Amino acid sequence: MxxxxxxxxxxxxxxxxxxxxxxxxxxxxxxxxxxxxxxxxxxxxxxxxxxxxxxxxxxxxxxxxxxxxxxxxxxxALKTIVRRPVATRPVRCAVMPGLSGERVSGFLKEAAIASPELYFELQRESSAADIMIVSEAALPEDQIFHPLWRDSYRAIAPVGHPLTMREEVTIAGFADDPVIVAHWTDAPGSPRRAFHDRGVQLARMSIAHSHQDALAMAAAGFGIAIAPSSEPLRSGLVSREIEDISVERNVGLSCARSYQLPSGLSIAVNICRLRWQSR
Amino acid sequence: MxxxxxxxxxxxxxxxxxxxxxxxxxxxxxxxxxxxxxxxxxxxxxxxxxxxxxxxxxxxxxxxxxxxxxxxxxxxALKTIVRRPVATRPVRCAVMPGLSGERVSGFLKEAAIASPELYFELQRESSAADIMIVSEAALPEDQIFHPLWRDSYRAIAPVGHPLTMREEVTIAGFADDPVIVAHWTDAPGSPRRAFHDRGVQLARMSIAHSHQDALAMAAAGFGIAIAPSSEPLRSGLVSREIEDISVERNVGLSCARSYQLPSGLSIAVNICRLRWQSR
DNA sequence: TCGCAGGCATAGAGAAAAACTATGGATGTT
DNA sequence: AACATCCATAGTTTTTCTCTATGCCTGCGA
Known part of the structure; x- marks a missing residue:
């Protein structure tokens, strides 16, 4: 073998x-x-x-x-990852909006454990960033992509909600309910893009500040939340796959081919891949 | 290659x-x-x-x-993709006394993350155990050993204690102080064995219930604690290597050659190796 | 200062694995 | 019915891996 x-x-x-x-x-x-x-x-x-x-x-x-x-x-590719040691300067890290905060912080935490001397400058703009945590679909040219996890947007409702009773959950099945999302950008791989590509117009929609906020609103009965499957659910919530609209995406770390990934980040990448991608 | x-x-x-x-x-x-x-x-x-x-x-x-x-x-793990291993019965896990509780629980937590369906029966006796978390020196015959971390026993005292001022800390240097340990068994690789092999007799010794208890006592000024380097220190404590008595040991997971390690445990082993053995 | 012990490198032999050639059986195709 | 294609099997050859034995270097202790 x-x-x-x-x-x-x-x-x-x-x-x-x-x-x-x-x-x-x-x-x-x-x-x-x-x-x-x-x-x-x-x-x-x-x-x-x-x-x-x-x-x-x-x-x-x-x-x-x-x-x-x-x-x-x-x-x-093993031979291509032999690199020279890196200088210690802050790592400018751009995090794409709409990702699971749980996963992003889990990844950064592993990096901090592996290399306590490593420190980050988190920023919203991808310009001038050393690394990005980003969906593979939104990957700029000439960037190396290290996959971290895979998630899909799912419909989340409180237990007992009619949605949770159905055999198959389709987009038509909850188009009349209020829908709560955290981010509604048009980036490649985003749910909005997927909905738009299929001509789906949601009647009523609320935009929360974060996925967890969206889940909290769903738990409170405001409607159906749409959030990544990697976002942890509080008890009392049920997540269902949306059969006819799949927003699946690989999320990972990207960096320029010329950027020498600090070893702490490399370790964190590998830990997270083991944790989140092993079957 | x-x-x-x-x-x-x-x-x-x-x-x-x-x-x-x-x-x-x-x-x-x-x-x-x-x-x-x-x-x-x-x-x-x-x-x-x-x-x-x-x-x-x-x-x-x-x-x-x-x-x-x-x-x-x-x-x-390729074979576990095809044939998901049977987690139908609990994994009987024997944990050798005197290990860092922090590390042991960190390992078991990773296993639980990797395989939520996995559950353990922790036991003190190594007989009838499926797996053991044990020092390599105490490894029984015909067992496979998966190293997890390496630690050494160190002398720990509150900041300002005379011990922390010395250039070199030797066993003679604190033989008169009260010594606090958590476990004082004679197992291979244990500090007691190392002390005994060198004919060291400690005058005054307290035995705490756990390493953290020993550290708490040291912080309170009861004396000098001896604990594994993998045990996290609360602030106000300083750990020093004991120059002339080294109790270094590899701690890892051992199992019989015939026991097929559930994939969750295998993943956890590798995550912990990445976390604790990467430089 | 001189063994001495520990640790890695090297050489040659033996064992294991992998590859090849040749061939046979099964199954469609002409 | 003859043929072509495709995979399995057998036996042989080649390559690779591993082992034992030994040599060299270095740090340590007498």
């Missing part, structure tokens, strides 16, 4: 064929067979169904494929 | 020694040498400076260590 096996796996998955995968990897076909068999034994599950003309991936393959691609890429 | 090399690298980084890393990885020392040399050639940078007594990491090592730990962890 190493990077080589995963590389073969990815090739087979994409080519849907052992032979073609072998050609792409420049090895013989039995090598692919053996590697996939070992992988299947190690994972204790079948990865491909062998058909007469090629193979077809199983559900297990679908599950591990994204991770396999990412792990291969990160292994290959 | 594969997972194996990275595993060796992490072991060397943590042990600061090729020989000890070899022992931990259950391979011979030349294997470690070869793997590190290959890694250095591949990354085109020096990872360790070879000293007469062990090796010391370079800045390049510091840079790749966090990512290496995470990649190894995610590789190991």
């Amino acid at each position: 190493d990077v080589r096996s995963l590389t073969y796996f990815v090739a087979v998955y994409e080519e849907q064929s052992f032979s073609l995968a072998a050609r792409r990897c420049a090895v013989s076909q039995p090598s692919i067979s053996a590697a996939i068999r070992q992988l299947e034994e190690h994972l204790d599950c079948q990865l491909f169904v062998r058909n007469a003309r090629g193979v077809s991936p199983t559900a297990a393959s679908d599950q591990i494929f994204p991770t396999a691609v990412r792990l291969i890429a990160e292994f290959g | 594969d997972v194996r090399s990275l595993t060796y690298f992490v072991a060397v980084y943590e042990e600061q020694s090729f020989s000890l890393a070899a022992r931990r990885c259950a391979v011979s020392q030349p294997s470690i040498s070869a793997a590190i040399r290959q890694l250095e050639e591949h990354l085109d940078c020096q990872l360790f400076v070879r000293n007469a007594r062990g090796v010391s990491p370079t800045a390049a090592s510091d840079q790749i260590f966090p990512t290496a730990v995470r990649l190894i962890a995610e590789f190991g």
Whole structure:
């Protein structure tokens, strides 16, 4: 079980064929067979169904494929992260509005634990920032992106609210209720953009100062809150996926390719990825 | 360049020694040498400076260590993506007395975050335990050891105490003061064992219920406390290394080779390694 | 000052893993 | 029915990894 096996796996998955995968990897076909068999034994599950003309991936393959691609890429990128030590100056950090405050502070806290000498200048403008915590969709050009967590906007209502009883929650199902949001910008990946792209116009809408405020208002019965799934819920609230409008986004840390990420931040990135992205 | 090399690298980084890393990885020392040399050639940078007594990491090592730990962890967790491990029964966890409560609870908290469905039965007896949090020196045979942190017992006194003024703190220097300890067992790696091996007899000694209690007593002027360096100090206390008696130990999680570590615990192990072993 | 012990490097042999060639069985295609 | 395609298997070769044995260097103690 190493990077080589995963590389073969990815090739087979994409080519849907052992032979073609072998050609792409420049090895013989039995090598692919053996590697996939070992992988299947190690994972204790079948990865491909062998058909007469090629193979077809199983559900297990679908599950591990994204991770396999990412792990291969990160292994290959290991040599690029060897950097020189960094000078200690304040890190100018721009935080995109509308993110889960819980997660952002959790990340910064880990960085502070890892490097107590590190300190931040939080700012709203992305100009002149060393690093940004931002949605991947809003990533400027020429920036390196380190994913931290993935969240989706969900509808949140107090227990007992009619919304929580429904089998499927759709945007039409609560368009008449008052909707409470914290941020309503038009940035890529934002819920407003997603709603707008589908022509949804919300009749009544309140804008709170923060997601937690929005949740508090929902708990008080003001309406249905829309907030990221990473925002912790107080008891008495229920969150439901909105079936027909998905606002999924990768949130992460971005920095210029030329910026040498201080080691404390690098450690925090890795801790948070382990904590929030491991299945 | 594969997972194996990275595993060796992490072991060397943590042990600061090729020989000890070899022992931990259950391979011979030349294997470690070869793997590190290959890694250095591949990354085109020096990872360790070879000293007469062990090796010391370079800045390049510091840079790749966090990512290496995470990649190894995610590789190991690949199989848990497919087959979610059974958390159907509680994890029986034995915690060796005398450890830093701060660290132990920090570790268990990470496990709870990673796998909310995980729950523990804490017990004092190591018999019938699934996992143990234990000093490496007290490791039973045939157990896998996952290092979590390293600590040493230190002398702790209130600021202004004569002890804190000295250039070097030796055991003779405070043998006349009352000494406060939390645990005084004879286990391998314990301070009592270290003291006993050197024939040190402490004249006056108090035994507190916990390290924090011992620190509180020291703060109140009862004497000099001896506690692990990982125990957080309240303000007004100063900790000094004891020059001539070193009680250094690796603390980690151990489990039987046959026990398959639930993924939440595996994630927590790696988060704590990042947090406590990165320089 | 001189062993001596600890620690890493190196060399060569042995073992394990991976790759290759050749071939067979199964299944569509012509 | 003959054929082509595709994957599995067997046996061999090549590469890689690991081990034992040994040498060199350095810090420590007598």
